[in-house]
Amino acid sequence: MSMSPKTDFTQRFIFDNSDTRGELASLDHSYAEVLAKHAYPEPVQQLLGELMAAAALLVGSLKFDGLMSLQARSEGPVPLLMIECTSDREIRGLARFNAEQITPDATLADLMPNGVLAITIDPAVGKRYQGIVDLDGKTLSDCFTNYFVMSHQVPTRFWLAANGKRARGMLLQQLPAEVIKDEDDRAESWQRLNILGDTLKVEELLGLDNESILVRLFHEEELRVFADERIEFKCSCSRERSGNALTSLGREDALNLVVEHDGHIEIDCQFCNERYLFDAADVDQLFAGAGVESPSDTHH
Secondary structure (H helix, E strand, O other): OOOOOOOOEEEEEEEOOOOEEEEEEEEOHHHHHHHHOOOOOHHHHHHHHHHHHHHHHHHHHOOOOEEEEEEEEOOOOOOEEEEEEEOOOEEEEEEEOOHHHOOOOOOHHHHOOOOEEEEEEEEOOOOOEEEEEEOOOOOHHHHHHHHHHHHHOOOEEEEEEEOOOOEEEEEEEEOOOOOOOOHHHHHHHHHHHHHHHHOOOHHHHHHOOHHHHHHHHHOOOOEEEOOOEEOEEOOOOOHHHHHHHHHOOOHHHHHHHHHHOOOEEEEEOOOOOOEEEEEHHHHHHHHOOOOOOOOOOOOO
16 A cells, blocks of 8 residues: 655755745645534635644744644634644644625635734643734735734744645744844845745645745755654544533533433534533533543433
């Protein structure tokens, strides 16, 4: 059996002669998994893919051990976009949308007017970090670029693209001055690489492999390309977590819910559509501390 080509990964590269690093992200299977869960209109599929690609690039850039979430909210046709990615590079995502208000050529401003994106990092140890990105650029790429310039003072550029089948991203980021010490030369070098990056067409980013993209853009540069790192769709929902949510209600309220819902409570995962059922026997089991690994015997 032939091995299928790697489809979901990020790959880092460094310009040896200009204190700049780059990263490319490619998502096929994980993007397809996210889109399969709901009937998203095309403009929403594109936004979700671009945000997934941004998350994949960020997980390679921001060093953390824990969970990163990108949560965009607006009062427009897309009130919520959400991507979660762990430091183990497991990604999941969802969008809420009002299909009737979405035209096929809807832009970011049409879909998420006055939108705001929160980047949250919940580390396993240490303090939670949150940054706020205004969704006031023409594209998500512009919004992320503007955010990094404003908040991190680290010149960073994003190129993001998605078409319902594939989500791709490229990032360039300036590194501390080691090779080029002169500020003017440094600025000129950074600008030159950006101009080269801007010649990349959306169909090239979506259609070419990493090697072809790097040769096409930077064939005159001294590049070091690193091994790719896989990324995959995985949902962190579980029967146990759903049980914990019920336990937090208290026994009486949980049992009342069972009665209100004709004998069993359904807890659906918004990310993957998995459904967890709990009846009165399950609830008793939960509060007796017997765990939730399997539904009670009353289920057939």
